[in-house]
Amino acid sequence: xxxxxxxxxxxxxxxxxxxxxxxxxxxxxxxxxxxxxxxxxxxxxxxxxxxxxxxxxxxxxxxxxxxxxxxxxxxxxxxxxxxxxxxxxxxxxxxxxxxxxxxxxxxxxxxxxxxxxxxxxxxxxxxxxxxxxxxxxxxxxxxxxxxxxxxxxxxxxxxxxxxxxxxxxxxxxxxxxxxxxxxxxxxxxxxxxxxxxxxxxxxxxxxxxxxxxxxxxxxxxxxxxxxxxxxxxxxxxxxxxxxxxxxxxxxxxxxxxxxxxxxxxxxxxxxxxxxxxxxxxxxxxxxxxxxxxxxxxxxxxxxxxxxxxx
Amino acid sequence: xxxxxxxxxxxxxxxxxxxxxxxxxxxxxxxxxxxxxxxxxxxxxxxxxxxxxxxxxxxxxxxxxxxxxxxxxxxxxxxxxxxxxxxxxxxxxxxxxxxxxxxxxxxxxxxxxxxxxxxxxxxxxx
Numbered sequence: 522x523x524x525x526x527x528x529x530x531x532x533x534x535x536x537x538x539x540x541x542x543x544x545x546x547x548x549x550x551x552x553x554x555x556x557x558x559x560x561x562x563x564x565x566x567x568x569x570x571x572x573x574x575x576x577x578x579x580x581x582x583x584x585x586x587x588x589x590x591x592x593x594x595x596x597x598x599x600x601x602x603x604x605x606x607x608x609x610x611x612x613x614x615x616x617x618x619x620x621x622x623x624x625x626x627x628x629x630x631x632x633x634x635x636x637x638x639x640x641x642x643x644x645x646x647x648x649x650x651x652x653x654x655x656x657x658x659x660x661x662x663x664x665x666x667x668x669x670x671x672x673x674x675x676x677x678x679x680x681x682x683x684x685x686x687x688x689x690x691x692x693x694x695x696x697x698x699x700x701x702x703x704x705x706x707x708x709x710x711x712x713x714x715x716x717x718x719x720x721x722x723x724x725x726x727x728x729x730x731x732x733x734x735x736x737x738x739x740x741x742x743x744x745x746x747x748x749x750x751x752x753x754x755x756x757x758x759x760x761x762x763x764x765x766x767x768x769x770x771x772x773x774x775x776x777x778x779x780x781x782x783x784x785x786x787x788x789x790x791x792x793x794x795x796x797x798x799x800x801x802x803x804x805x806x807x808x809x810x811x812x813x814x815x816x817x818x819x820x821x822x823x824x825x826x827x828x829x830x831x
Numbered sequence: 832x833x834x835x836x837x838x839x840x841x842x843x844x845x846x847x848x849x850x851x852x853x854x855x856x857x858x859x860x861x862x863x864x865x866x867x868x869x870x871x872x873x874x875x876x877x878x879x880x881x882x883x884x885x886x887x888x889x890x891x892x893x894x895x896x897x898x899x900x901x902x903x904x905x906x907x908x909x910x911x912x913x914x915x916x917x918x919x920x921x922x923x924x925x926x927x928x929x930x931x932x933x934x935x936x937x938x939x940x941x942x943x944x945x946x947x948x949x950x951x952x953x954x955x956x957x
Contacts (some may be wrong), residue, residue: 523855528900535868535869537864544861548861572861573886622898
């Protein structure tokens, strides 16, 4: 018998993406359970292999319960996984009340543990940013374009290989704009807001000793005229906005086209500096981008990491 | 014995994406995708499970019961779970879930009015 586990948000309406704000539900095979962990005294998080393959490959369920009952909740959930049902379908936690037309339904294994709700979602994306990408810490609000095809406009992924921290930053610039009256001005939302796309946080990315910038999609303008010559600039200021002067661009891409990579092998970055997209020339005229994607791959190494190399 | 789940869109079942057969053991999960659609995803053994292009998908179209009995995804999930655990001796191994060519429905799935079949590596599959 293979058990299939059902979880539902309060008012299920459906969504193709499964953001945290969506009213979603999932049914997953019990064999796809990955792990459980406390999130707070009243929240326990369960991870399953991703249903759709989004993000980091996981789908998550938060269960809200009485304070301090995390271990009991996990233990009860394990009873659900291994229970003998008549048909293999197990309602673990169904908060759906269908607009008050039906009652919520929770497995009896949770009796006495004070379950008051659940939240089902694709794990790494909350409909705005990835959950490991904090606005104001890793990216600025003014760098948030309008791309929404299954993910955030900026995605940061990180892994460690033989002690080297490899950080990948992907950005789609759709919705961002360039003023065009001067080169080296910041590209961002015309409405304003700090427009940095990354911050060099050494504790996260190590000492960056090399990085690559790959053009995945050539920038194009939706309105006005926008330059395809996009450069990059690291700056100590975290408050530069659209059309702000970023100084001489440190990375001159020279009109990189899709399928090309520019490597920076001696970055010598300053800790906590911010990375900005800048106009490579003054060809734009109030342009707003309708396309344009770049992938940054940063290679970093922590200082005093000898004991961590494997 | 393996359980093979069969789906047909009602277009004849003799051309690409008009029918689909997959192993119950490949089910990745079921989600509601709108008030009137529910999607069943299949994965492949050994695949990367963070790859959106490695899924087959069946989209069920159904009535909107979100404000009456609750979203149909629960009914579909229950039927799929039952089918995935059905006694294979009673089915010959091939289990009709929804066959719109022959109006065959597993359990109480006769509220399903349409099917779409998406195969992996289809850019729009998710």
